[in-house]
Amino acid sequence: MNAANFGGNPQERARNPNAVRYPVAKLSDLPPGTMRAFEVGSRTILVLNLDGELHALNGICSHAYSELAKGFFAGDLVTCALHLSQFDVRTGEPISPPATEAIAKYALAVDEGVILVDIPD
Numbered sequence: 164m165n166a167a168n169f170g171g172n173p174q175e176r177a178r179n180p181n182a183v184r185y186p187v188a189k190l191s192d193l194p195p196g197t198m199r200a201f202e203v204g205s206r207t208i209l210v211l212n213l214d215g216e217l218h219a220l221n222g223i224c225s226h227a228y229s230e231l232a233k234g235f236f237a238g239d240l241v242t243c244a245l246h247l248s249q250f251d252v253r254t255g256e257p258i259s260p261p262a263t264e265a266i267a268k269y270a271l272a273v274d275e276g277v278i279l280v281d282i283p284d
């Protein structure tokens with residue numbers, strides 16, 4: 164496994180035995196300060212590179228249907244383009260209204276330059 168910073172806390176990083184690990188992108192395709200959405204099964208997963216620290220969130224806003232990849236990523240916040248709620252990239256927690264619910268976070272890993280996201284069954 165390549166050296167990389169994995170987002171979130173150690174418990175989150177522990178692999179969920181009921182999760183399926185999906186390759187989503189090459190690490191080189193996601194430079195620091197960028198985000199990209201990937202379709203994984205029926206889900207949209209948003210992967211963000213926060214200064215080398217990778218995070219995977221549900222790619223759909225918790226307030227209404229809006230793809231977060233169409234919003235803005237600055238500092239450690241992602242902003243929904245529809246009503247401008249902001250979410251903490253590290254936790255998925257909403258920072259500003261109208262969203263009140265956190266966005267789901269997913270464990271991830273990097274293996275041989277490939278970003279792998281664990282999606283619960």
Ligand code: FES
Pocket residue numbers: 224225226227228229243244245246247248260261262
């Ligand atoms: S849909 Fe994202 S803030 Fe309303």
